[in-house]
Amino acid sequence: MLSVAEALRTVLDRVPRLGAESVKLADARGRILAHDVVAERALPGFDNSAMDGYAARSSDLPGTLPIAGVVAAGAPRSEPVPPGSAVRIYTGAPMPPELDTVVIQEDATRDGDQVTLPAAPVGDNVRKLGEDVTPGDTVIERGTRLTAWELGVLAALGVEEVRVARAPRVALIATGDELVDISTPPGPGQLVDSSAHALVGLVEEAGGIADRVGIARDDVSALADLIAAALGYDVIITTGGVSVGDRDHVRAALAASGVELELYKVAMKPGKPFSFGMRPGADATATPVFGLPGNPVSTMVAFELFLRPALLAMQGATNVERPRAPVQLVRGYRKQAGRAHYLRARVARNGDHLIAHPHPKQGSAMLSSLVGCNALVELDADATEFLPGALVSALLLEAV
DSSP states (O other): OBOHHHHHHHHHHHSOOOOEEEEEGGGOTTOBBOSOEEOSSOBSSSOEESSSEEEEOGGGOSEEEEEEEEEBTTBOOOSOOOTTOEEEEOTTOBOOTTOOEEEEGGGOEEETTEEEEOOOOTTTTEEOTTSSBOTTOEEEOTTOBOOHHHHHHHHHTTOOEEEEEOOOEEEEEEEOTTEEOTTSOOOTTOEEOHHHHHHHHHHHHTTOEEEEEEEEOSOHHHHHHHHHHTTTSSEEEEESOOSSSTTOOHHHHHHHTTOEEEEEOBSEESOTTOEEEEEEOTTSOEEEEEEEOSSHHHHHHHIIIIIHHHHHHHTTOSOOSOOEEEEEESSOEEOOTTSEEEEEEEEEEETTEEEEEEOSOOOTTOGGGGTTOOEEEEEOTTOOEEOTTOEEEEEESSOO
16 A cells, blocks of 8 residues: 555646636635736835824934924825935825834824934934835745635735646545535435535635535446536546445446546544546546545545645645644544554644644544534554654644
8 A cells, every 4th residue: 555645746746737716805815826916016115104293303302393294104205305304204105205214103202293213323213115025026926825814915015816736626526425515415324425514615725626526326327427427527526335345336446437546545533445547538637536534534634635635726826735743642543554544633732832632432433523623633554653742743634
């Protein structure tokens, strides 16, 4: 079996990269930038006051000066400030070109139309033209996933549309006679296809667009037909039926659909029967097909380890993996050598340390263990025993 690292490398090396499209800035949050953004204007676009206070010539200070007027944000002064004078100025207001420093109001003493100001250096409390961004600067690099912070910068630069990677369209195919849609009350021996709904959210969080194509019964031809019908999508994900049981037909259906299997089984728990293949296309492109295990926790873990990085890589993202951090286990753990284990855990900060609290239920069918989980504790394949307080690695699913 391949290790997790080897399997991920295989996936990332093989998945295609998508083209780009232009979107309005309002629709760009979460998308992957397809080109470097080079500034065409300066930020700030003019010298302005960083504080409420009084603007003056530094050469006139310290001193008591007449107040020649008021300058507010959005209202540049239209006439020169007389020599030996100051102006009342507010945060963000344009600096009169004759003045070169701002004394904050807490350090000023005003008496009617005059103000007494202490000595202040040139440029004090002044935001200079272009001190943040200069025209020609590369402000945001290609491959960056756009957050609210980047959108704010782009808006300040006057960027109304951006080129981003096309969002991957993902077909979700569930397998199993026991599965029913959420709208159908489950009968004896039946289960709601919960993984499909979780996967929709996970795909969207990774920048994709997910469609639940349907539930394939435990029949090779039925599953092959669904796979063939989904080949117009950028990615196909199947859940369940990927193991080696008599009613596990995914591998046979993939072969019948022309999918060439690249890997099958990974040395991990949960999620061992993960598979990945490519279906060559007529236009020299290929459709990646991922076979995820049927147990819901195995499905989610395999998605985090392989699908999320793959979808981000297809969009040209610079960073495709979750951040990893060292964490301390609150209790011991034993395992057999040979497979890496991924424990659902809640990680909390205690001073400079991150403490991992693994969920007491680690079975791959234990859906409740995903509630409140913010990390996957990663235990090395060759290790067998971890004592309480052991320092191990964890994939952080959210900021801690």
